[in-house]
Amino acid sequence: MNIYLAGGAVRDLLLGNSITDRDYLVTEITQEEFKRRFPLAKRVGKSFPVFLINGCEFSFLRAPTLDKDLKNRDLTVNALILDENGTLLCHPKALEDLHTLTLRPASSHAFQEDPLRIFRAARFWAKFPDFSPHQELLDSMHSVARKGLLNTLAPDRIGQETLKALSSARPGNYLRLLALGGCLSPWFTEFDGGLSIPAGPSKYHNSNVIEHTAEVMDRMAGESKQVWMGFCHDLGKTSTPKELLPSHYGHDKRGIKRAVDIASRIRLSNSFSQAGSQAARWHMLVARYDELRPTTKVDLLVDLHISKCLQGVLTLVVADQSLNFTERALRDLELILSVSLPPNMHNKGPASGKLLRELRASELRRYS
Template sequence: MTENYNELKILIAGGSVRDLLLGKTPKDLDYLIASGTAEKFRAVFPKARPVGKSYEIFYLKGLEFSFPRARGNTIEETIDLDLKARDFTVNSFALAEDGELYAHPKGLEDLHNRILRPSFPDSFKEDPLRIFRAATFLARFPEFKPHPELIEEMKRCSSSGWLADIAPDRIGVELRKGLNGPKPGNFLRLLIQGDCLEPWFTEFSGADGIPAGPPEYHDKSVVGHTAEIMDKVAGDQLTCWMAMCHDLGKIFTPPEMLPSHYGHDKAGTAPAKNLGSRLMLPVKFIRAGETAAELHMKSGNYNELRPGTKVDLLMKLHVSGLLENMINLCHADRGEGVLEHAPADLAAILKVSLPAHERNLGKKSGEKLRNMRAMKIKTFSGSRKRI
């Protein structure tokens, strides 16, 4: 086994080396097997699980080991060819066991300048999913800026129709990674900049030209406002998704109604569902997106609602488990104080129960319970005003 191992040259490669060069601890370590065969690798690591189609990849204990995409006449040439065939220059590094660093010709320069650019002109043609990986990258590393070559190649990819055949669940995975970043709005901003909304994020097409609302309330387009709110709720993936969906209805406002968007809450529920379903997101996300679109306006006006309407809203958010998410969304969208009293009101109405003789009477029992809960909130509101 030692003899076989000596025939294998294994290096740390890709984004893990980038993170090390940035002084960060890599979340995942990926490895490049620069010399040796798959048979020899499996002889040394018999528990390695093969995956991959276009080139050989193995998984072992959660780590990825890949063979080169192309081979040269020497190990060094093989490593160079592999790095030049990766997605982005700042991901095109390899680190040998002895500390020797291999880099794409533009890798160190782009890393120093915090620039994201494709490793080679046909990077997106070879794998169009890399466009969404670029969007995820800028959401995770907002200090980086897209190079003009990146935008140019995104537009070429989009106009050539190469995005259409990507497996939707893979795009959904990239989106969720981006929603976990410190500036998730960059995911949407890059897709717009590179004309890559179609066919997966079609609901946002044209949104950069639609005002988010009257000038006294909004100074951005719908998509500009959406990206801004996504950034404000960064740190919670599900709330970021809700922020992405909350104003989708505004995109479908008839032009003669602009810059107002009456009824955009109800108009946004179907687009939110369609977007989440198209990307094959978990059911929890799809429902959260619908809820954000449908209830964000009512939630934002919570203090002005009638007690019965408050009860209905609170119970919907409670049953869906989204009250805290909606509080954070409305805080970002409307400012502090929105839904301030909602948690206390919910706790109070959940303690209200029907007398035994008024239970199990169908709709009549439901109406009675709602009225009792509304009265509880009314009493609560009155006591707060007296204070």
């Protein structure tokens, strides 16, 4: 039996990065023999059995030889194995691509055999932004998309890859690569055409919808739900009538349902769905916070407070338009939450709500 350290652990070792996950490749032993030798190993996976031991994955050859197995991997920079003596075996292009920090498919069929690898490649670029996608990668992505192979993927797997990307160093690269590779549909079809649609008038924007969204995501990196809010905030822009471009009047309202649709499609939680829709709904209004009437501020602050999205939308407005109303908005929220109804106006239905709104607005006027 031979056991090799495989994949990302070897890549990170060669790049001088810390190793967080260790995967191993096992050869010259059957799965049954391996299980007898390691009775505590837990088998997972259906298509390709993998055994878990103390959190480490042990897999078996998926091709007749080691060389062919390496060429069946996703990316060349992941097609590496290291034996117990420190001998490195790798894809013919692996070391070259590691040196040049290039993302290239390990074979022409790598993504066709497993289309989910496209989303993993996009996540890889989000995690390791110093790399650059090779044209072979983009060509392979376009080919998979044209053949409709992305339609076969399980929604929850797309959601899992997306969540991992949102917590990465440069999450906008996830969206960038999917767009450049023509792989937005069917999972993120709301972004279709975004590369050729201006994000707004040149006075305010100098990029397209995809790049602007990706830039906002990058500025919000560090908290995955807030990054998701950046992802969703301008979803309405790709549905702007052409005659209105480069302006996007009403894109905030158009984006609300689109944010809910995407979250539902890839099986994200209700809290992510709500965060995305709230980002679309309120980001333009919050950007005009100083101009708003007290009653509008009350409505906005209460709604975002109840949905636990206020801090996220305030952070979004900073990332989106470099406008920071955080201190004022949080102060105003504290003020209005300190206001309560007189005892004789409790439980009066809509009348109670109307009066409370007016009292809160009056409090804002008093301190403005």
